[in-house]
Amino acid sequence: MFLVLLLGVCLSAASAAKLGVVQTEGGQLQGKNHRMSLLFRSVDVFKGVPFADVPGKWEKPTPHPGWSGILKADKYRDRCLQVTLLQTKTKGSEDCLYLNIFVPQGRKLSKNLPVMVYLFGGAFLLGASNDLAILGDSLYDGKEMADHGDVIVVSVNYRVGTLGFLSTGDARLPGNYGLWDQHAALSWVRRNIAAFGGNPDNITVFGQSAGAASASFQMLSPYSKGLFRRVITQCGVALSPWALQRNPMALTKKIARKVGCWRKDEDEMITCLKMSDPVGLTMGGKIDVLLILGKGTVMDLMELAPVVDGDFIPDDPSKLFHNAAEFDYMAGVNSMDGHIFAGVDVPSINMKNGNITVKDVSGLLVGLTKEKGTTAVDSALDVYSSHWGIAPEPEVLKKTVADIETDFLFLVPTQIALNLHANNTSGARTYSYLFNMKTRIPGFPRWVEAEHGEDLQYLFGKPFATPLVYFPRHRDLSKYMIAYWTNFARTGDPNEGNSRVPATWPALTKAHRPYLTINHKITKSSVSYDLRSNYVTYWTDTYSRLPSVSREEI
Incomplete structure (x- = not known):
């Protein structure tokens, strides 16, 4: 009995360290310590940490006034006011500028850890730092990533939809409020993360989809100099065709009509909008699905987005890569x-027996390339049909449709961003990847590979957190991704850090364009060169040189 007691005392004395109460600029915080599967490992979790005050409508965020006593940081706070996924109502609150912090601990308190700040996706319309609860924890729960990679993970709320991105295109409603929220969160992390054991001089911003475009905008903004060191964008960049509003006043007038604020006098209209109910305004920014039935594409629905405001985004994003020269x-x-x-x-x-014709493929191209008029369709079809043969199988045509949309919305803009970064860098490194793990979504055809958003479950360690719904191959992939991502956050090189990786991932340079194919079987042969170069060349050279048609003709 004595031995059992002694063993218990020793184990408790040697259990993982924990932070307890942390002093921040706003006051004291107390999180919750979670034991992890390995002995002497735990993660301190702080949920709902305020990084700014309740924002005014279409105003930049302001510092939080602070609090007295100890704030219990053990519950996620409301998401920012937004439409629901089905666009039928709203949820969330205007009091939403909070972040969550995941700090890994061993036997001793962690010190000087790399910090990874995550920006969620959701088309700039919806989403939250604790989005999509799957089997308990949020999809963006950072415990597994923090524990396996020995980094601090931070997830951030920011304003979305009408309240985050409405703009008149001038100083009256400049827009980009959601980007300013992200910037305020990053600034708060830099000022306070040392108290949690983080290194304020080693912060990486990463995000997916609209969150990736956001991370890209943060990297390109002149306001980010010295704020963080590295950036990871997954499936989206500031150059993506859906990531920037080109005609913000037209959208503002459309929303004004929906909420009864349309006036010939723009100043009167803006005054009315400022006095309008936030819920009504948020519903006014919902997606008009009926708009694309029979005309246009999904891209036409993605209306609310950042703008070139002459301030946070001073110019077209393609002209701002000199600001990114020091970021890996x-x-x-x-x-x-x-x-x-x-x-x-x-x-x-x-x-399964869906009929698809060449006309369907050219119809999609008509919708995507309408800013160039009809001239682009034939040239694009030539490029995408070059491997079809005389009588292409329906499956080949179907995959071509998916490839066109992938290239246009995601892959080509990302390749352009990587090349611009490599061409402007001053000693910082550039890395390119293609994630192609087969889809786990039931019901899709066999030819479907990695769907939009499927990378996140592996990066956030879901195969470890909920092992019963995954196979060993999924845990292998999760281990590889966490290793590459957290090594990069630690050193600026995905191959170097605390975690072993299955193959060396070479950097992309002006002269060489390697990329790593990421799945559960990564070997030396997973490194290839010039990703889809024929298609990238078509969109960047041939297509971009075609004259644009005027808006009236579109």
């Missing part, structure tokens, strides 16, 4: 990022 940069896409959108634009691609 890693970027990639999923091999079928566009499939889910292609399935809306051309529904027959997912039907």
Whole structure:
């Protein structure tokens, strides 16, 4: 009995360290310590940490006034006010500028850890730092990533939809409020993360989809100098065609009509909008699905987004890569990022006996390339049909539709961003990847590979957190991704750090364009060169040189 007691005392004395109460600039915080599967390992979790005050409508965030006593940081706070996924109502609150912190601990308190700040996706319309609860924990729960990679993970809320991105295109409603929220969160992390055991001089911003485009905008903004060191964009960049509003006043007038604020006098209209109910305004920014039935594509629905405001984004993003010269940069896409959108634009691609014709393929190209008029369709079709043969199988046509949408919305803009970074870098490194693990979504055709968003479950360690719904190959992939991502956050090189990786991933340079194919079987042969170069060349050279038609003609 004595030995059992002694063993218990020893184990408890040697259990993982924990932070307890942490002093921040706003006051004291107390999180919750979670034991992990390995002995002497735990993660301190702080949920709902305020990084700014309740924001005014269409105003930049302001510092939080602070609190007295100890704030219990053990519950996620409301997401920012937004439409629901089905677009039928709203949820969330205007009091939403909170972040969550995941700090790994061993036997001694962690010190000087790399910090990874995650920006969620959701088309700039919806989403939250604790989004999509799957079997208990949020999809973005950072415990497994923090524990396996020995990094601090931070997830951040920011304003979305009408309240985050409405703009008149001038100083009256400049827009980009959601980007300013992200910037305020990053600034808070830099000022406070040392108290949690983080290194304020080693912060990496990473995000997926609209969150990746956001991370890209943060990297390109002149306001980010010295704020963080590295950036990872997954399936989205500031150059993506859906990531920037080109005609913000037109959208503002459309929303004004919906909420009864349309006036000939723009100043009167803006005054009315500022006095309008936030819930009504948020519903006014919902997606008009009926708009694309029979005309246009899914891309036409993605209206609310950042703008070139002459301030946070001073110029077209393609002209701002000199601001990114000192940031290490890693970027990639999923091999079928566009499939889910292609399935809306051309529904027959997912039907077992769905009929698809060359006319369907050219119809999609008409919708995507309408800013160039009809001249682009034939040249694009020539490029995408070059491997078809005389009588292509329906499956080949269906996969071509998914490839076109993937290239146009995600892959080509990402390749352009990587090349611009490599061409402007001053000693910082550039890495390119293609994630192509076969889809786990039931019901899709056999040819479907990695769907939009499928990389996240592996990066956030779901195969470890919920092992019963995954196989060993999924845990291998999760281990590899966490290793590459956290090594990159630690050193700026995905091959160097605390975690062993299955193959060396070479950097992309002006002269060489290697990329790593990421799945559960990574070997030396997973490194290839010039990702889809024929298609990248078509969109960047041939297509971009075609004259644009005027808006009236579109």
